[in-house]
Amino acid sequence: MKDKDKTRDQLLSEVEQLRQQMAELEGKESMSRQAESRLRENEEKYRSLVDSTEDSIYLIDRDYRYLFMNKKHLTRLGLLGDQFFGQPYKKY
Incomplete structure (x- = not known):
């Protein structure tokens, strides 16, 4: 169905769904950045331990x-x- 054939309520509902999807993606992106940061920290600890033994x-x-x-x-x-x-x- 084309956007011009949709009712106002249908369009508003789609906009709300898109906002929810964006919020979920932003949350996942934040979690990914945190995981990458922890991984870098652990990698630095590992490298320090391995190189200092x-x-x-x-x-x-x-x-x-x-x-x-x-x-x-x-x-x-x-x-x-x-x-x-x-x-x-x-x-x-």
Whole structure:
């Protein structure tokens, strides 16, 4: 049905529905921003913990290729930066 064929009450009802949908979307957007903020905070805490430990921490994939090494593990292996990324576990 075209807008010009709708009654005033029908149009007002549609406007109210759209306002409610906008309010819901704004609420979801706010929740999403809060979740992203918490995720960043947790990521910073994790990174700080992993980089400050005296233990070697590393991550390999199913094919035994390095995905991550903390600073201590890099130092123990004498590596710099991310030159290890994708390299086989046996290489080091």
